[in-house]
Amino acid sequence: MGSYHFRFRTTDNVWGTSATSYTLSLSLSGLTARVTPPTVTKGGEVILFCEISCVPRPPIVWFKDGQPVPKPKFHATIQDAGSYQCAVKGRETWKSAAVRLDVQYGPQNVVLSVSPQGDVVKGSSVTLSCNSRSNPAIQSYILLKDNTVVAQNEMFTISNIQPSASGTYSCQAKNNIATATSPGVTLNVHYPPENTSVSVNPPGEVVEGSTVTLTCSSDANPPVDDSTWYRGSNPPVDTYTWYRDGGSTAISTGPQLVKDNVSRADSGQYTCRGTNKHGSQPSSAHSIDVLYAPVNVSVEVSAPDGAAGGSRVTLTCSSDANPPVDNHNYTWYKSTPGSSSPLVQVGSGPVFLASLQPSDAGLYVCHTRNSLGGGNSSTEVLLRVVTTNNDALISGVAVSLFVLILVIPVAFWVRRKRTNAVQEPASVPGVSGRGLASVPGVSGRGLASVPGVSGRGLASVPGVSGRGLASVPGVSGRGLASVPGVSGMGLASTQINSGQFHSRLLVPPSPHWCEIA
Structure with a gap:
């Protein structure tokens, strides 16, 4: 093939092509x-x-x-x-x-591509495309997921993709020469944390002083590989965050929250939040209820105003415990002051009623117990009861009459003596006094006293010393009438006032104790 030019020559002429x-x-x-x-x-x-x-x-x-x-x-x-x-x-x-050579072959360079590229997020759409080179042309395509046929098309679209679509995909191309399979392509569907939950180890009851471990877990892709238990609004990526009692500030970080030597102050509602780059999810609240034996056991004493003999004093026991102390686990014990006998159980329940009788006098102790142990009251209640009986009343009246009989004649004698000698007071022989005549053998200041009894200003039961009050025989006290053998200070006692008897109940601060006259 080429461009050719020609010319003809004769003896006479020459001609041919020149331009064409x-x-x-x-x-x-x-x-x-x-x-x-x-x-x-x-x-x-x-x-x-x-x-x-x-x-x-x-x-x-x-x-x-x-x-x-x-x-x-x-x-x-x-x-x-x-x-x-x-x-x-x-x-x-x-x-x-030229002659042509046709070389035929099966599918070559089979490739499966994913569109769009990058992270495949739950809920999005993904298209898988299969491509290859062959002679003759491809007759069919098959799409496989984990070696299972899912489609028979060159192109396959998954709409609203879910985590279950994750797996290894491949494409098979086939012509009349051969069948070939593409390399596997991993489809990894990402999604924010789901099913976030808190577990506690050891399970069951949490006892004060023990160690408890809270573990946060979730289903997420990418996984939440760190945990943050904190009170903040901007958690880092791929973390767990822990909160307490609905707070918004982190209290700790890490997949586990460990509480060593747990105390009652650690009781509360704990939640964790799993977070990755696609979102976050909180767990439901998990309650930690720390159990402990009774503490801060105390007794409160109350009585009606003007309580008299036969009235009731209410002793109320309370404590701090978890689980709370049941009513039948409150026990009352009593011992008599000065007695070597041990405590004797006298009642049960949080409230104990004591009568104002001599037999009820003594030291009261409240004991509490729950499933973790028991505790005694930190305040012991000492109840003192003083009674006014008929004998004391008769003795008091008799003594008063006796004193009046003695005082009247002495007063007349003193008046007469002052008339005769103003500067020199007269005295009963053998009796010393200042301004008043006294019963022979009795010294006093200003008042006549029962023979053999010293006192200041009041007549007392024979053989009993006192200041200002009549006391039960054989009992000494300052301003109080007491149960025989019992002394007390600062409590109200029977008083003689215009022929009437009054009773009062005073309950001073800890230790609680009562005295009734």
């Missing part, structure tokens, strides 16, 4: 190229044969798509497909007509 050229395709009819077989499967044997009419046969060279072919016999590859020509060596510009 003609393109002609020339081939040598004596050269014919053949490819055997013309269609071959990849890897099959191919033989190139060039027919020539020249004798003897000259050396032959081959060309493929204009490029020299080293050998006329070879095993076909995909790259061997194309147009072949032969020529006489040394006359390479004169080539035979």
Whole structure:
């Protein structure tokens, strides 16, 4: 093939083409190229044969798509497909007509692609596309997930993708030569934390002084690999955050919250929040209820105003405990002051009623117990009861009358003596006094006293000393009438006032104690 010009010459004239050229395709009819077989499967044997009419046969060279072919016999590859020509060596510009070699092969370079690229987030849409090269063309595509067929299309779209769609995907391409499978592509569906929860170890009751571990867990992708138990509004990425009693400030960080030597102050509602780059979720509240034995046991004493003999004093016991102390686990014990006898149980329940009788006098103790142990009251209650009986009343009246009988004559005698001698007071023989006559053998200041009894200003029961009050025989006290053998200070006692008897109950601060007259 090329551009040719010609001219003719005779003896008289010369003519020909000068400006116009003609393109002609020339081939040598004596050269014919053949490819055997013309269609071959990849890897099959191919033989190139060039027919020539020249004798003897000259050396032959081959060309493929204009490029020299080293050998006329070879095993076909995909790259061997194309147009072949032969020529006489040394006359390479004169080539035979071209013949074509078709090399067929199964799917090559099968690739599965995912669109869009990047993180695949729950709820989004994803398209999977399968591509390959083959000869002849692909007849079918099959999409596999974890080696299970999910679609039979070259392109597959998953809408509103869920975590369950995560897995390894591959594509199979098939033609009449072979079937080929793409490399696996991992589809990892991301989502924020779900099912966030708190577990406690050891399970069951949490006893004061023990160690308790709270663990936060969730289902998330990417996983929540750190935990933060804190009170803040901007948690870091991929963390757990812990809160207490609905607070918004973190109290700790890490997947576990460990409480050593747990105390009642640690009781409360605990929650954790799992967070990754796609969102966060709080757990439901988990209650920690720290149990402890009774503490701060105390007793309160109350009585009606003007309580008299036979009235009731209410003793109320209370304590701090978890679980709370049941009513039947309050126990009251009593001991008598000055007695070596041990405490004796006298009642149960948080409230104990004591009568104002001599038999109820004593030391009262409240004991409490729950499932973790018991505790005694920190305040012991000492109850003193003083009674006024008929004998004391008769003695008091008799003594008063006796004193009046003695005082009246002495008063007249003193008046007469002052008339005779103003500067020198008269005294009963053997009795000393200042301003008043006294019963012989009795000393006093200003008042007559029962013989053999000293006192200041009041008559007392014989053999009893006192200041200002009449006391039960054999009992000493300052301002109080007491149960025999019992002394007391600062409590109200029976008083003689215009022939009437009054009773009062005073309850001073701890230790609690009562005295009734």
